[in-house]
Amino acid sequence: MSSKIVVLMGLFLFVTSMAFGQMKRERTAQIAPELFLSGAVITLPSVTQLPASNMNFTIQHAFGPISDGVKELFGLDASANIRFGLDYGLTDHVSIGIGRSRFDKVYDVRVKAKVATFGGSSPTIVSLFGNVGIDSQDNGADFSDRGSSYLSVLLAHAINEKVSLQVSPAWSHFNLAKENSVFGGGVEKEAADLVTIGIASRYMITEQVSVLAEYIPVIGTRSDGSENAFSVGVDLEAGGHVFQMFLTSTQWIVPQYVASKSRNNFFEGDLGFGFNIHRVF
Amino acid sequence: MKALSTTRKAIFLSVMGAWMLSIPLAAQVVATKQGEVTFTSHVPLHTFSGVSQELVGTINFADGTVDFYVDLASLNTGIGKRDKDMRTTLEVKKYPFAEFFGSLVKPVDQNSLASQPVEVKGSFGLHGVKEEITVRGTLQRTGSSWQLDASWSLNLSDYNITPPKLLVMKVDERQEISIHAILSSDPKQPVVR
Numbered sequence: 522m523s524s525k526i527v528v529l530m531g532l533f534l535f536v537t538s539m540a541f542g543q544m545k546r547e548r549t550a551q552i553a554p555e556l557f558l559s560g561a562v563i564t565l566p567s568v569t570q571l572p573a574s575n576m577n578f579t580i581q582h583a584f585g586p587i588s589d590g591v592k593e594l595f596g597l598d599a600s601a602n603i604r605f606g607l608d609y610g611l612t613d614h615v616s617i618g619i620g621r622s623r624f625d626k627v628y629d630v631r632v633k634a635k636v637a638t639f640g641g642s643s644p645t646i647v648s649l650f651g652n653v654g655i656d657s658q659d660n661g662a663d664f665s666d667r668g669s670s671y672l673s674v675l676l677a678h679a680i681n682e683k684v685s686l687q688v689s690p691a692w693s694h695f696n697l698a699k700e701n702s703v704f705g706g707g708v709e710k711e712a713a714d715l716v717t718i719g720i721a722s723r724y725m726i727t728e729q730v731s732v733l734a735e736y737i738p739v740i741g742t743r744s745d746g747s748e749n750a751f752s753v754g755v756d757l758e759a760g761g762h763v764f765q766m767f768l769t770s771t772q773w774i775v776p777q778y779v780a781s782k783s784r785n786n787f788f789e790g791d792l793g794f795g796f797n798i799h800r801v802f
Numbered sequence: 803m804k805a806l807s808t809t810r811k812a813i814f815l816s817v818m819g820a821w822m823l824s825i826p827l828a829a830q831v832v833a834t835k836q837g838e839v840t841f842t843s844h845v846p847l848h849t850f851s852g853v854s855q856e857l858v859g860t861i862n863f864a865d866g867t868v869d870f871y872v873d874l875a876s877l878n879t880g881i882g883k884r885d886k887d888m889r890t891t892l893e894v895k896k897y898p899f900a901e902f903f904g905s906l907v908k909p910v911d912q913n914s915l916a917s918q919p920v921e922v923k924g925s926f927g928l929h930g931v932k933e934e935i936t937v938r939g940t941l942q943r944t945g946s947s948w949q950l951d952a953s954w955s956l957n958l959s960d961y962n963i964t965p966p967k968l969l970v971m972k973v974d975e976r977q978e979i980s981i982h983a984i985l986s987s988d989p990k991q992p993v994v995r
Contacts, residue, residue: 548873
């Protein structure tokens with residue numbers, strides 16, 4: 522067989538195999554990166570949106586000061602604030618939720634809406650978050666004085682595959698600015714309106730493990746004796762759950778209360794242990 | 803005009819030959835206009851399914867070749883966190899596709915409008931592992947389109963996949979797979995129901 526015929530046959534087989542071979546595999550779906558694993562960074566609402574028809578049950582715990590020492594089991598014997606919450610995704614962009622916290626027996630109703638997403642693999646997400654709380658303590662206060670509200674714009678950006686950053690300017694309002702008598706004399710006034718700029722970040726160690734930090738400074742008028750809340754924690758994701766364990770300077774959980782009533786300074790060692798569990802159904 | 807060299811003639815004839823051969827054969831190749839794949843998983847007291855509408859495939863009636871694939875990232879179980887767990891279990895970033903490449907065991911009667919049982923044998927790839935499988939289903943011509951339905955089951959361990967756990971309950975190793983596809987020689991035509 523001459524070399525020319527071999528060349529001819531080789532070319533024929535090559536061209537026909539190109540015409541009738543296996544299809545080229547092409548990706549048809551994009552996996553959107555998760556900027557935060559759950560709807561809360563720690564106390565701060567995150568841009569993470571519950572998908573349509575999904576339900577999220579949350580248990581949030583914040584214990585007493587670690588500085589109480591071993592006799593109080595580092596704050597675990599102290600009175601803990603606990604919040605139970607249930608959220609539901611109305612659409613992929615809007616969710617609603619209810620919750621109840623132990624401190625001040627606050628019932629709260631919340632709504633989160635994703636307004637815009639920019640970018641592909643490194644997205645920027647803009648969301649709106651609103652929360653209305655009702656203090657249900659049996660203290661004879663008028664109903665109109667029991668209300669509080671929180672409105673925030675959540676701006677988050679995935680800097681890269683591992684690092685996400687969120688900035689959350691927010692306005693908190695209390696219908697009644699309380700005046701509390703201080704032990705030993707004097708009065709401390711709470712602010713009726715507060716402005717905060719929440720800053721949060723997540724660093725992904727693995728697909729299932731991340732570290733978190735959030736800082737919520739009050740800008741301008743603040744409640745007497747209050748401090749800016751600071752928290753650091755770890756996210757663990759497993760089997761549809763997100764477990765968060767953290768150290769925090771606030772025992773408050775509902776965001777307007779975090780802005781107004783946090784009284785500890787993280788950097789002076791006034792911090793306590795806490796954990797959140799989020800379960801999506 | 804200067805005469806072509808022998809090598810150039812060979813190239814020209816090869817390309818022309820393949821092109822001419824492809825004309826009658828192309829009419830016998832049908833591709834998905836729409837394709838859906840569903841998997842069903844069992845855990846104790848509970849069953850859930852994942853669906854993708856992104857099944858892509860072709861059947862070549864001339865040489866009997868059957869070629870299908872789906873991007874596993876497109877599977878949706880209805881719960882975002884479960885989807886993420888599934889993608890992690892299947893290592894979708896590393897192994898993005900589930901795919902089948904094989905051939906019809908018997909030729910299909912292209913003139914019949916009746917539902918025809920079909921059997922294909924070939925290689926099914928998932929999670930970086932390829933297994934020889936046989937799948938049975940039905941194929942029915944409806945005008946210029948063909949409707950394909952098939953189902954089979956697989957063992958996750960055959961594909962080096964560790965079944966995930968939901969709390970303490972382990973997902974059954976056996977997964978039921980079904981596909982439904984409408985194929986046409988002109989996939990851009992709208993689907994006639």
